Amino acid sequence: xxxxxxxxxxxxxxxxxxxxxxxxxxxxxxxxxxxxxxxxxxxxxxxxxxxxxxxxxxxxxxxxxxxxxxxxxxxxxxxxxxxxxxxxxxxxxxxxxxx
Amino acid sequence: xxxxxxxxxxxxxxxxxxxxxxxxxxxxxxxxxxxxxxxxxxxxxxxxxxxxxxxxxxxxxxxxxxxxxxxxxxxxxxxxxxxxxxxxxxxxxxxxxxxxxxxxxxxxxxxxxxxxxxxxxxxxxxxxxxxxxxxxxxxxxxxxxxxxxxxxxxxxxxxxxxxxxxxxxxxxxxxxxxxxxxxxxxxxxxxxxxxxxxxxxxxxxxxxxxxxxxxxxx
Numbered sequence: 001x002x003x004x005x006x007x008x009x010x011x012x013x014x015x016x017x018x019x020x021x022x023x024x025x026x027x028x029x030x031x032x033x034x035x036x037x038x039x040x041x042x043x044x045x046x047x048x049x050x051x052x053x054x055x056x057x058x059x060x061x062x063x064x065x066x067x068x069x070x071x072x073x074x075x076x077x078x079x080x081x082x083x084x085x086x087x088x089x090x091x092x093x094x095x096x097x098x099x
Numbered sequence: 100x101x102x103x104x105x106x107x108x109x110x111x112x113x114x115x116x117x118x119x120x121x122x123x124x125x126x127x128x129x130x131x132x133x134x135x136x137x138x139x140x141x142x143x144x145x146x147x148x149x150x151x152x153x154x155x156x157x158x159x160x161x162x163x164x165x166x167x168x169x170x171x172x173x174x175x176x177x178x179x180x181x182x183x184x185x186x187x188x189x190x191x192x193x194x195x196x197x198x199x200x201x202x203x204x205x206x207x208x209x210x211x212x213x214x215x216x217x218x219x220x221x222x223x224x225x226x227x228x229x230x231x232x233x234x235x236x237x238x239x240x241x242x243x244x245x246x247x248x249x250x251x252x253x254x255x256x257x258x259x260x261x262x263x264x265x266x267x268x269x270x271x272x273x274x275x276x277x278x279x280x281x282x283x284x285x286x287x288x289x290x291x292x293x294x295x296x297x298x299x300x301x302x303x304x305x306x307x308x309x310x311x312x313x314x315x316x317x
Contacts, residue, residue: 003120013118017130024134028205035202039137074204089127095120 243289
């Protein structure tokens with residue numbers, strides 16, 4: 001097992017933290033973009049960029065509700081995302097134990 | 100979601116190269132633990148504080164009624180210690196739950212809406228105590244067995260119902276334990292019921308705190 005074999009979508013500090021944070025929620029729960037931003041401590045633009053990549057891979061889903069100042073974007077990890085994070089975690093353990 | 104560019108200015112490949120397996124594992128663990136702490140509506144410290152408050156509060160009431168013959172009921176000071184402590188714990192718990200569930204929608208955020216249900220239970224419980232008094236029930240019932248045991252029977256029934264609705268065994272276990280405490284207190288008599296309740300809730304909350312702490316470490 002080589003480090004290059006780890007899921008490249010998750011093996012990036014910001015996206016790893018996004019995935020780990022969302023996976024800590026109960027299944028079916030969504031998290032507001034603003035709270036995720038506070039927890040991850042990224043700029044909005046940076047966070048959006050990473051979320052977009054995860055969303056394109058089917059690892060997270062976003063939903064925007066409301067308009068203008070009352071709008072709210074919420075993010076949820078998908079079943080596929082949870083499985084990908086589990087697989088990444090297992091691969092990471094194997095890699096570390098193999099060192 | 101209008102920005103497509105990577106504001107970090109780093110490509111994924113560059114970022115991957117910079118992240119070693121060891122650092123990735125550390126980052127994963129740190130983030131997981133922090134998120135669990137942030138989202139935890141019942142942190143172990145809050146449960147342990149509650150356990151001590153219930154033990155001291157119910158213990159104070161038991162202390163005030165021990166040896167009474169005939170049973171007249173707890174002193175105002177003991178009731179103030181018990182209800183004051185419980186009220187303070189409820190206020191702190193509500194704040195912790197609100198903070199933990201901010202920005203979350205779904206099953207976790209329902210913890211907030213349960214508050215209205217608990218409030219209705221407290222009102223119903225108190226009104227029923229008044230009805231018992233007006234019906235001429237003895238002090239042993241009105242100021243002993245009923246207030247020491249009924250809250251746990253009510254709360255236990257709620258948790259069992261929640262468990263059935265959510266098909267979740269955890270509130271079922273909690274509900275069964277609460278009903279057990281309530282029944283144990285009811286059969287213990289007007290004096291010992293306070294002690295049974297205090298110790299029972301102390302053990303339950305301490306056990307719950309231990310389970311929560313173990314889940315965080317897992």
